[in-house]
Amino acid sequence: MSFNEQFDQHGVWRRKFALRLKLLAEWMKVHDLLNAAVEERLQRLESQVRSDKVMVAFVAEFSRGKSELINAIFFAGYGRRIMPASAGRTTMCPTELGYDADVPPCLRLLPIETRLQKRALVEWRMVPEKWTCIDLDINNPAQLAQVLEQVAHVRRVTQDEARALGFWQDDCPEDNPPVGRDGLIEVPKWRHALINIAHPLLKQGLVILDTPGLNAIGAEPELTVSLIPQAHAVVFILAADTGVTKSDLAIWREHLITEGDGTDARLVVLNKIDTLWDVLSTPEEVQAQIDKQVATSADILGLPRSQVIPVSAQKGLVAKVTGDKALLEASQLPSLELALGQGVMGQRQKILRSAVAASIGELGKEAGRAMHIRRRDLAEQMIELRGLRGKNASVIKHMRTRIEEEQAEFDTSGSKIYAVRSIHLKLLRDLFNLLSTPTLKTELAELTHALKQSGIKLGVKKAYGQTFSRLREGLQKSQILSGEIQSMLTASFRQLNAEFGFSLQAPEEPELIRYVRDLEMIERSHLKYLGITNVLKLSQVEFSERLVRALATRLRMVYETALGEVELWNKSAASQLDAQLRERRRNFRRRLEAIERIQQAASGLDERIAEINEQEYLLNDLDAKLMELTSQLLGAPSLPSISQDAIPAAVNSALTAAV
Ligand SMILES: Nc1nc2c(ncn2[C@@H]2O[C@H](COP(=O)(O)OP(=O)(O)OP(=O)(O)O)[C@@H](O)[C@H]2O)c(=O)[nH]1
Ligand SMILES: [Mg+2]
Structure with a gap:
């Protein structure tokens, strides 16, 4: 099952869960089992499950194919390239793709000049009027792609301005962007871009983060110390034709190495394997070349070879758009999607499920306690009333x-x-x-x-x-x-x-x-x-x-x-x-x-005793129903297990390592 399909299933489970939670709340209310704490817990659970976001960040040096890979995995359905991807530096600002039902489909852009002011990116998110907003026509892929070109836009500024904006360091000139003949320097026009579209996966809480290359990532501390570390999965991309360069290695060390913390997945992709395809070589020779590149890259990064997944994003995109099955197979994109699905979604579900289980357990305890009090009161009344017989x-x-x-x-x-x-x-x-x-x-x-x-x-x-x-x-x-x-x-x-x-x-x-x-x-x-x-x-x-x-x-x-x-x-x-x-x-x-x-009335006593008996039965029913409702909630999300034979051995061990 691909990432997309797994994500879909996760969404279905979450919606079912939220619905069941609502039913439980209504039922508890009818039976007077809701108190402030239970209500709060129910609300938190619901918003936790409903608003559960899964962020996948694509991080790499420029031109490794981040945007192309995003196009191939998520947006091939539009029948064309949606995110700008071209030779040289393309994506100039970090770009988040997500869905917010309260906002119309649009591209929001935060001007780069906001860096001159004292506000963190998170704070800028709260002031929508400071963002330039361009409407998106989601039924018109050509318009969509044309508007998204904005994320590649640049401005030319003086050296002083570039310095103030954080793109010019006097101390490390080798990292500085080239100065034009007119003495001006190119800097990104935008600081951050938010794309809001009702794509099926984004609607279910997927957030994709596309980033620019090395020096551009470094210029926005919040990206490095906040957004990327908090992503649920980071896809690091190398290119088969360049291998691991010095700057790839710098990004890997700075953003990707994590110690022992198993909550997220890191996937390493060796992209552009099609550059190794060669009509003069046999398929075996081509495969040997790819294997060699995988092995070298893995060695340099200090990873097991199985953890580097070779693909061709571009051919994968072309194959999906033209419906060419053989090319899709050759692009090896499906293996990557499988790994993403298992690594990211499997992980996410596990975390969400255990958080939910703990909360439901507390909820059951709280409601159970209220019933226990009632049961005891009834028992006491019963003793009291039986004692009155014949008195x-x-x-x-x-x-x-x-x-x-x-x-x-x-x-x-x-x-x-x-x-x-x-x-x-x-x-x-x-x-x-x-x-x-x-x-x-x-x-x-x-x-x-x-x-x-x-x-x-x-x-x-x-x-x-x-x-x-x-x-x-x-x-x-x-x-x-x-x-x-x-x-x-x-x-x-x-x-x-x-x-x-x-x-x-x-x-x-x-x-x-x-x-x-x-x-x-x-x-x-x-x-x-x-x-x-x-x-x-x-x-x-x-x-x-x-x-x-x-x-x-x-x-x-x-x-x-x-x-x-x-x-x-x-x-x-x-x-x-x-x-x-x-x-x-x-x-x-x-x-x-x-x-x-x-x-x-003389008959009052027997009547009351019968009533209490009846109430005890009702309470037993309530108890059983509560058990039923809560255990339904605890039911595992329906993630069909994949037959192990269907997973290539390399991907399988990558998964184990990633998890
Ligand atoms: N041959 C080949 N070219 C690819 C592949 N993937 C991407 N490219 C090309 O490589 C160039 C760079 O791709 P992008 O997706 O723009 O790269 P990026 O990592 O997003 O780069 P920045 O946005 O500049 O950070 C484009 O011309 C792509 O078409 C691939 O699998 N094979
Ligand atoms: Mg890009």
Whole structure:
């Protein structure tokens, strides 16, 4: 199954899941099982599954065939080349292809001059009016291709302007673009491009990132330290006719090597194998040539040979457009699509499925707890009522007084419950504080200061190291504090359970220390970035500022996720208390009503006992239904397993390595 087909299936599963989740929510609402925490969890799950994006980034030196490969894999259906692909430098700005239903089909372009202002790319995304927007006619491939030519557009500027925009370094002249006879320099016209089209795959959450070559990627720190590391898969492309060049190697080292982190896939593609096709050689000789190039490239990159996939993007595109099966086979594009499908989608589903399973488990527990309270209340009422059988009016009256006394006592001891809640909130406030944006800002201040110094900054790595070790300490502190909160909750819940017969259970404590791993990944991507070619660029104030802004935005995302978890933990504890209070009050009311009916009619007692029996049966049904609904949600997405024989051995081991 190709990447496209696998992605389709993933989309179908997600839609089914969202629908089932909706049904579960409605059913819970009807049966009064929804509380604030459950509702929040349901909402999060739904938006997690609905908005699940899969980003595949294509990274390589210029002219290796990134855009052509994107055309061949995703857009051959348009019957022509859609993304501009031509000899020499073509794609000048990072280009994201995706789908947003709220925006009409269009190409949005952020002018390169925005680099002169203090705003990170993520922030620019929030100001659509600053982007130039061109409508796209998706039924007209020729118009589509013509508009997309924009991403290849350039401007000519003076050396000073180029320097200010980050395209000219006095310290490393060999990286600078050529100066024209008029003394002007070509720079990209746009800083970033967003293409919004309702392509079937994009509609289902695929985001494709096409990037420009080496020096152009380096000029946008956010791309290097944020977008590419966060992509779910990165396709690195080499050309069979050039082999691994020095600049290929620089990109590979700077952007592609990751250590041990198995959440994403890296695929290496040896493109343009058609340049080795040669009518004067036998097919075996041609294959031997391709194998040799694969072997050499793999050796240089330090990869097993099976991990380099040879293709011809251009012939693959031509073959798809003209319906030439033999040529498609020869282009070997299908093997690459298979690897992408398995590596990326298989991985993505695994992650999503395990996140969903954990949430559904909590959801089931929360709903189950509410049912447990009800079941226990019914059992108690039953004992109470059976005890009244054959008793005279005064005993019944006495019972009523007792329940009323209990009720009054319960009402006055409500203050204990509020006390627990207020201690909990106070401790939480400290935790929120530790993870807040102002705290993060303070922690970053020193690094910002170090980067703002003029001249060459040798101490930057040290400043990074110190900042990150402070951030790690902060997270460790947060984890200790959350541990204290958890012990406090467990102890007070136990006490309340003993005193009031509640069945409170402290919700799962958030695992904040997990975010240390995210910090490490961010730190690594920055250090790697600074290590190779960009240390000299740090002498430019604008560059340093862009770098810190990129860092701050990425960190903020991590901290916001952590805060969200703490928030949910808090809600879950609070809503349990609310639910217990509510159920208990309802319980007193029911017991009093029952006594009243018994006092009024002799038959009231048996009737009430029968009613309670009936309710117990209903509760059993509810329980069974809840199990059914949640286990349906946990059902595996229908990814038919591919017969192992159908996968070429090379691709198969590439997959294993990529996963
Ligand atoms: N012979 C051959 N040429 C190819 C193949 N793939 C791409 N090309 C050509 O190589 C040139 C560069 O391709 P692009 O897709 O523009 O390369 P890119 O990596 O996107 O380059 P930039 O946008 O400049 O970063 C174009 O002329 C393509 O037609 C291939 O498989 N075989
Ligand atoms: Mg390109």
